[in-house]
Amino acid sequence: MVEVMLENKFDYFIKGETNKWEVIIGLEVHAQVLSKSKLFSSSSTKFGADPNTQVSLVDSALPGMLPVINQFCIEQSIKTGLGLKAKINLHSVFDRKNYFYADLPQGYQISQYKNPIVGEGEVILDMPYGSKKIGIERLHLEQDAGKSIHDMDPENTFVDLNRSGIALMEIVSKPDLRSPEEVNAYVKKLRSIMRYLATCDGNMQEGSLRADVNVSVRKVGDKKYGTRCEIKNVNSIKFMQMAIEHEAKRQVKLLEEGKAVDQETRLFDAKKNITKSMRLKEEAHDYRYFPDPDLLPLKIDESLIDKLKKTLPELPDEKKDRFIKNYNISAYEANILVSEKEISDYYEEVIKHADKKLAANWIMGDLFAVLNRKNISIVNSPISAKNLSILINLISSGEISGRIAKEVFEIMIEKDNNPKEIVVSKGLKQQSDPKELEKIITEILTKNKEKVAQYRNGKEKLYGFFVGQVMKSSGGRANPKLVNEILKSKLKQECSKISR
Amino acid sequence: MTDLTNLSLVGLVNGIKNKDFSSEEVTKSFIKNAENSDKLNTYITKCFDEALVSAKNFDKKNKPKGLLPGIPIAVKDMFCTKDVKTTAGSKILNNFLPTYESTVTNKLWMEGAFLLGKLNCDEFAMGSSNETSFFGNVTNPFGDKIVPGGSSGGSASALAANLTPATIGTDTGGSIRQPASFTGTVGLKPTYGRCSRWGIVAFASSLDQAGPLTKTVEDCALLLQAMTGYDPKDSTSINIKANNFSSNLTEKVKNIIIGIPKEYRVENMPIEIDKLWKKGIDFLKDAGAVIKDISLPNTMYALPTYYIVAPAEASSNLARYDGVKYGHRSKGSNLIEMYENTRSEGFGDEVKRRILIGTYVLSSGYYDAYYLKAQKVRKLIKEDFDRSFKNVDAILTPSTPSSAFKMGEKKDDPVSMYLNDIFTVPVNLAGLPAISIPSGYDKNNLPLGLQLIGKPFDEQMILNLSLALQKRMNFKRNIKAWWK
Numbered sequence: 001m002v003e004v005m006l007e008n009k010f011d012y013f014i015k016g017e018t019n020k021w022e023v024i025i026g027l028e029v030h031a032q033v034l035s036k037s038k039l040f041s042s043s044s045t046k047f048g049a050d051p052n053t054q055v056s057l058v059d060s061a062l063p064g065m066l067p068v069i070n071q072f073c074i075e076q077s078i079k080t081g082l083g084l085k086a087k088i089n090l091h092s093v094f095d096r097k098n099y100f101y102a103d104l105p106q107g108y109q110i111s112q113y114k115n116p117i118v119g120e121g122e123v124i125l126d127m128p129y130g131s132k133k134i135g136i137e138r139l140h141l142e143q144d145a146g147k148s149i150h151d152m153d154p155e156n157t158f159v160d161l162n163r164s165g166i167a168l169m170e171i172v173s174k175p176d177l178r179s180p181e182e183v184n185a186y187v188k189k190l191r192s193i194m195r196y197l198a199t200c201d202g203n204m205q206e207g208s209l210r211a212d213v214n215v216s217v218r219k220v221g222d223k224k225y226g227t228r229c230e231i232k233n234v235n236s237i238k239f240m241q242m243a244i245e246h247e248a249k250r251q252v253k254l255l256e257e258g259k260a261v262d263q264e265t266r267l268f269d270a271k272k273n274i275t276k277s278m279r280l281k282e283e284a285h286d287y288r289y290f291p292d293p294d295l296l297p298l299k300i301d302e303s304l305i306d307k308l309k310k311t312l313p314e315l316p317d318e319k320k321d322r323f324i325k326n327y328n329i330s331a332y333e334a335n336i337l338v339s340e341k342e343i344s345d346y347y348e349e350v351i352k353h354a355d356k357k358l359a360a361n362w363i364m365g366d367l368f369a370v371l372n373r374k375n376i377s378i379v380n381s382p383i384s385a386k387n388l389s390i391l392i393n394l395i396s397s398g399e400i401s402g403r404i405a406k407e408v409f410e411i412m413i414e415k416d417n418n419p420k421e422i423v424v425s426k427g428l429k430q431q432s433d434p435k436e437l438e439k440i441i442t443e444i445l446t447k448n449k450e451k452v453a454q455y456r457n458g459k460e461k462l463y464g465f466f467v468g469q470v471m472k473s474s475g476g477r478a479n480p481k482l483v484n485e486i487l488k489s490k491l492k493q494e495c496s497k498i499s500r
Numbered sequence: 501m502t503d504l505t506n507l508s509l510v511g512l513v514n515g516i517k518n519k520d521f522s523s524e525e526v527t528k529s530f531i532k533n534a535e536n537s538d539k540l541n542t543y544i545t546k547c548f549d550e551a552l553v554s555a556k557n558f559d560k561k562n563k564p565k566g567l568l569p570g571i572p573i574a575v576k577d578m579f580c581t582k583d584v585k586t587t588a589g590s591k592i593l594n595n596f597l598p599t600y601e602s603t604v605t606n607k608l609w610m611e612g613a614f615l616l617g618k619l620n621c622d623e624f625a626m627g628s629s630n631e632t633s634f635f636g637n638v639t640n641p642f643g644d645k646i647v648p649g650g651s652s653g654g655s656a657s658a659l660a661a662n663l664t665p666a667t668i669g670t671d672t673g674g675s676i677r678q679p680a681s682f683t684g685t686v687g688l689k690p691t692y693g694r695c696s697r698w699g700i701v702a703f704a705s706s707l708d709q710a711g712p713l714t715k716t717v718e719d720c721a722l723l724l725q726a727m728t729g730y731d732p733k734d735s736t737s738i739n740i741k742a743n744n745f746s747s748n749l750t751e752k753v754k755n756i757i758i759g760i761p762k763e764y765r766v767e768n769m770p771i772e773i774d775k776l777w778k779k780g781i782d783f784l785k786d787a788g789a790v791i792k793d794i795s796l797p798n799t800m801y802a803l804p805t806y807y808i809v810a811p812a813e814a815s816s817n818l819a820r821y822d823g824v825k826y827g828h829r830s831k832g833s834n835l836i837e838m839y840e841n842t843r844s845e846g847f848g849d850e851v852k853r854r855i856l857i858g859t860y861v862l863s864s865g866y867y868d869a870y871y872l873k874a875q876k877v878r879k880l881i882k883e884d885f886d887r888s889f890k891n892v893d894a895i896l897t898p899s900t901p902s903s904a905f906k907m908g909e910k911k912d913d914p915v916s917m918y919l920n921d922i923f924t925v926p927v928n929l930a931g932l933p934a935i936s937i938p939s940g941y942d943k944n945n946l947p948l949g950l951q952l953i954g955k956p957f958d959e960q961m962i963l964n965l966s967l968a969l970q971k972r973m974n975f976k977r978n979i980k981a982w983w984k
Contacts, residue, residue, distance in 0.1 A: 057599075061820040061825065062580075062600070062825075062826070063586070063588070063593065063596070063701040063702070063820075064580045064602060064697070064698060064699040064700045064702060065698075065699075066697060066698050066733060066734050066735065068732065068733060068735050069735065096816050098815075098816050098819060098862070100819065100822060100839055101835075102822075102824050105824070105825055106819065106820050107816070107818075107820045107822060108816050108819055157835070159824070286863055288815075288816070288859065288862035288863060288864070288867075289862075290812060290816070290862055290867070290871060293704075293705035293706035293736075293813055294702075294705050294735060294736065295735050295736075296735055296736060
């Protein structure tokens with residue numbers, strides 16, 4: 001279900017001196033394939049090992065070494081392609097991209113140039129102004145390079161080849177993105193899909209997900225794209241947003257000054273929040289792509305695709321639709337709850353025994369606040385799904401009030417105890433005995449004769465004061481519904497006393 | 501006592517099996533010859549001490565096992581050999597010590613053979629005269645200052661001069677068959693994918709194949725059997741059931757149809773070669789084969805196609821020799837300078853020439869006109885053969901358009917040098933098996949060879965035909981050990 005984007009609600013434009021400018025963005029996301037071994041060798045891909053301890057003869061390009069494709073990485077790419085609703089190409093080709101660099105042992109990167117493994121697909125974004133479809137141009141497999149370390153020694157560069165040969169999926173979007181917010185949503189959605197599929201862990205701190213960002217601007221209403229700049233290797237969503245904003249403004253300034261934007265590759269300097277030129281188009285490498293003669297063209301059997309289709313889990317979009325339909329929650333809530341598979345799993349665990357709407361509120365409100373504060377993921381939540389569901393049931397059944405529930409919740413954060421036990425041991429059970437409550441209320445009214453008189457004379461605001469006093473007196477345990485009923489009838493009596 | 505080094509490989513295997521002589525005796529004989537052969541400059545690395553130890557260990561064992569029991573073998577220095585320097589004839593790998601053994605050499609050792617040494621070759625197998633080696637020219641035992649051919653020149657010379665009982669080389673455009681022809685020996689390039697390329701220093705990946713160089717066709721069948729086989733470590737290796745080339749070897753070739761391609765009758769070809777070709781035809785007829793004229797119309801494009809495809813792949817394959825990880829490294833004040841100095845000093849002229857050509861033909865703007873076009877022509881050349889092989893079982897041609905030439909004669913004329921491969925190159929482009937067998941002499945008393953080209957994976961057919969020819973040719977290698 002794709003709604004037409006409502007132009008009037010979408011307001012990301014760069015306002016220049018003379019014009020309003022639209023920003024056109026395309027992303028090349030490099031996603032590390034989740035796989036135990038590398039794309040063409042059996043070396044481990046584990047992150048954080050000592051330098052050059054996960055390097056085979058193939059990874060270090062010794063003479064006579066030959067690449068052999070890792071079948072699992074092929075399957076991971078096909079799964080990702082299916083997750084992007086993309087065409088899987090039954091025939092694809094590995095090419096050599098030739099260039100010299102110290103951390104590129106072969107002197108070429110094995111990549112896919114003209115014939116990628118995955119063709120056109122799409123990603124749906126949920127924006128405040130409606131759903132938006134972002135086109136995927138292609139997905140291809142390639143090797144990662146090693147790592148050059150320039151700051152360990154004043155004279156020498158050190159090279160770590162652990163990363164050399166690890167499989168990457170390069171996912172190229174169409175130039176369909178229009179704002180940093182859309183880029184944020186796009187990368188998160190892409191990451192979410194790959195995490196659901198377990199094809200990429202999406203860990204940006206470890207470099208498992210990085211992107212080259214293509215930015216151009218054009219006057220609002222123009223149909224032709226402007227000259228684009230590519231910002232290389234940005235490794236956080238925040239930096240992508242900053243880089244786009246800065247780069248778009250830079251281009252607008254140039255154009256409004258009557259200058260031209262040069263097609264070039266730029267780098268983002270996060271410390272200074274600027275992009276700077278890396279190389280001009282004329283200086284671009286000639287990569288001399290040609291089919292790798294060490295590898296036969298990759299043939300994929302239709303039956304393999306069918307087999308993999310059957311293993312696909314429910315993906316975020318489908319899950320969201322199901323949540324809205326079955327759990328009676330809003331699209332906004334469903335969207336947040338399915339954004340990470342682990343969150344949706346947690347939610348579905350809670351609602352096995354608890355109210356669906358309350359569960360959504362508690363998870364997205366109080367629980368997320370705790371997770372954020374502690375900077376942990378829901379998998380490590382200090383409160384188990386089971387105990388949260390018990391807490392919610394205590395509220396639904398009227399055993400505790402929402403206010404007490406928050407108190408119990410705070411205790412649960414420290415120690416994930418059964419909330420029932422907390423309620424008992426701390427004496428937090430709601431006071432729902434009408435006789436007891438009546439006694440308290442009579443006491444309060446007697447103590448505050450003056451206020452009662454004022455209330456009688458029309459100062460109805462004082463109602464809240466009486467409720468507060470009752471709650472205070474009961475240690476917050478008084479059943480608010482009953483307090484309301486009794487207090488109202490008592491005050492009514494007071495009023496009738498006078499009129500009589 | 502007879503000179504053991506005069507025996508064929510099969511003769512040595514049988515002798516060792518029958519305990520007529522020991523592996524140590526055999527090894528000592530070849531070492532003795534090799535030690536007195538410095539003028540030929542065939543060996544880059546001698547492993548004589550280790551070979552003697554292996555021979556003695558072999559003799560201690562009771563039952564000789566494998567196809568090559570107790571046989572010392574020297575191999576072309578393109579095969580990576582564990583803990584033994586492997587140079588590919590280049591300065592850039594002058595100090596390179598592999599920690600691994602190539603699949604093909606490993607197969608030989610699994611059959612009971614052991615390493616005698618590493619043989620000289622053109623730098624990165626780029627050359628047709630063994631004059632591009634960093635380790636100097638190799639001399640043909642047929643005459644001082646005569647080239648042995650290339651690039652497996654060291655292998656061919658060492659074999660012809662009885663410095664190794666048999667040897668293996670690599671053939672990208674004729675590098676086994678041309679030197680075999682120049683030294684009166686048998687050389688076979690198997691079907692592409694028949695032998696694993698794993699652990700062989702790569703020149704042009706889509707063309708490179710390892711193959712045997714031997715004194716006789718029988719030896720060739722035996723050594724081929726030992727070195728072939730599917731290797732999961734080489735994605736282009738073909739999983740096909742191995743033939744028993746030796747026991748299936750027969751000279752019965754009655755009614756086998758032999759194609760004679762008219763395009764191989766080139767201008768200015770010495771009359772002796774034409775005569776020899778006719779002799780070959782007559783001998784095969786005599787053996788009962790049927791002769792048929794055929795046409796391979798795109799033959800004339802093979803050489804230019806080859807000299808685009810091979811350098812293109814080489815320019816990329818040789819990019820790894822950058823001084824960063826292993827091999828020769830020159831100084832430089834920054835990375836680019838270090839690259840430039842390393843590669844300028846580490847590579848010789850012919851290798852540089854081919855890297856430049858290869859880089860050029862792959863460059864943007866030239867790719868379509870050169871590399872892509874060459875790939876299309878390559879397909880046409882292959883289709884020529886496919887079409888012919890519907891009607892014939894094998895194709896007979898001369899191996900080379902001339903006999904061995906003098907050192908320096910073609911060194912400064914690359915095109916004339918490249919023309920030497922005119923009959924061998926089409927076979928590599930089509931991925932077919934082909935063999936060169938010694939067939940006679942020219943007026944200068946230098947040997948000449950005939951080439952038999954087979955269908956894919958039909959090495960048996962060309963071996964059988966070769967055996968029939970060998971019996972009728974009665975070729976004698978008249979070599980006096982003048983270099984001693």
